[in-house]
Amino acid sequence: MGYYVRVLGTSDPNIHLDELISCIAANGFETRLLLGDNGTPLDWTVIQVADANDNVFMQIERNQVADGELGEEELNEFRDEVRDCKPASAAKWLEKFFNNVKVIYAFQLLNGSMEEENFAVVEAIRKTIWNRVGGILQADREGFSNEEGHHILWQFDDKVTGPWNMAVRTMFGGWRTFTMDLGKPAHREAFFRGKAP
Secondary structure, eight states, X not given: OOEEEEEEESOOOOOOHHHHHHHHHHTTOOOEEEEOTTOOSSSOSEEEEEOTTOOEEEEEEEEEOOTTSHHHHHHHHHHHHHTTOBSHHHHHHHHHHGGGOOEEEEEEEOTXXXXXXXXXXXXXXXXXXXXXXXXXXXXXXXXXXXXXXXXXXXXXXXXXXXXEEEEEEOTTSSEEEEXXXXXXXXXXXXXXXXXXX
């Protein structure tokens, strides 16, 4: 099935494939974009990304958040999913933020996507799209970010370790950013309470 990362955008401009091709070329990568059925370079819903040997390592779906559309269904699933997550202050913030989401770009990472050059392509395309649509990031089995890209909600596996850029809500409605050790119990407990360790 693959692993997904997503951009939940607060605006929904058409992003021409040439813009993504330019971002790839600017980084010196040898990659091809394959347009899905019924799409045009300016108005597409699915593209595949292949390496120089034509091995597809990522698929990107663009789903608008509108009545009866897949994007709305996905957003409603996220609403249910985050309700009981920690910290509670981030879950409440996300509940309100979801009302502003107009489009979801879902990046399905396939075999080969974690190879060094391919992952750099994933990041370059994701950054280009995020810069155009704004919003927040989400990753399967990790959680959600705020609009600056700092991680705000815990959905990690219990065995996760290592440093991670995090943020918690302040009493004034802003964000306090910090780096925490995901595997350290004291850091986790503080984060779950909405505090920096």
